[in-house]
Amino acid sequence: MGATTPISPTLLSRGVSIREGRAYLHGIAVADLAEEFGTPLFLYDAAHIRAEVTAAKEAAGWQVAYASKAFLCRELARIMDELGVHMDVASGGELHVALSAGFDPGRIVLHGNNKSVAEIEYGVAKGVGLFVVDSVAEIGRLERAAEAAGRRQPVLVRVTPGVEAHTHEYVMTGQEDSKFGFSLASGAAEAALGMVKASPWLEFAGIHAHIGSQIFLLDSYAKEVDALAAMVKAHSPRVLNLGGGLGVAYVSGEESPGFDAWAVQLYAALEHNGIGPDVQIMVEPGRSLVAQAAMTVYRVGTVKRLEGLRTYVSVDGGMSDNPRPVLYGSGYEAFLPEAADAERDQVVTVVGKHCESGDVLIRDALLPSSLEEGDLLATPVTGAYGYSMASNYNRVPRPPVIFVDESGARVVVRGESFEDLVRLEV
């Protein structure tokens, strides 16, 4: 099982410090936050988010559109708006949350392989900056909505470039056999582009592609640019949106390539293909902007030691607040916020409280052997696709979301109560 070292600081957000074994977030003990807000708890380092977004923005002359599916609430949308980035929304619901936070509609990029007519009309009426059209049927629907609103709608045409990024099958999106977009190889993309250009109610703004998520091998992006180059040169788009997908480290040994290296790779490929500064490059990172900003804090309940087999450490959450281990087999690490610098000298299995054996958060977690019932246990790097994919399975209320920065801690999404679990019932 390798080293038994304490949790690596590289997995923690920038505002975390460890003093005499206790973990602090911007000077507030994680244990005090757990005491005040209860567990489980999503603890976001808001300053970390600001720093990551700023780093992404400054990495190149590109525009950054935050992929809000990774995590969205109004406070986050306000931060993104303040930082001046664009926002990718992939449903009427995401659009609504962003707009209700006052996010500038002109900087919204609206996605979806199956936008309903109502979602299309909502987006057009609100003045969404860019629609990413995904199918022939949608082009017709959007054209009718734009005409009815008397507004010419700027669009990006979503192209599947036929590039397979090395990632989990469920999050691979750039290959030909996909529910998303228009295939480049078959000529469908070219035909869609022609339809958009011919429409009096649609404005051809550019081309979009996204090759997948949790990508560590940056040459996948160079292949994406190579694949799109001929189309870009033939159609002179105003915007070329190359999607998101930059990988992040969840466990020690992994390392995110980072925004700068991503930019270097992309711009080298653009230059190599003769695509110059007249085309505005846009990228759409979600995970890499928010994943590392948060940790989930749980309380340990039952510890079950099966001699010679394994030790089950049960926490007060599980697959309802983090379905990623179950869905994708994703790995996480854990540490004890009150013994954050302790050697993690035992291997245990961290499980949730849901009624199925598959409710495993970490199969082989390193944790200190001092661990006992009642301890706090934290899993870092849960800021992306955690809360946003949380459910009420087993009618477990969703945890609160707390933002912490230099000015203190505040609840941005309150935790659900049992009453909330029946509030939709009529």
Ligand code: LLP
């Ligand atoms: N743009 C488009 C069109 C996308 O479909 C996605 C992610 C992104 C941008 C942002 O990708 P990111 O930078 O966050 O990797 N639930 C899965 C991830 C699904 C990603 C879906 N699309 C997970 O938990 O790993």
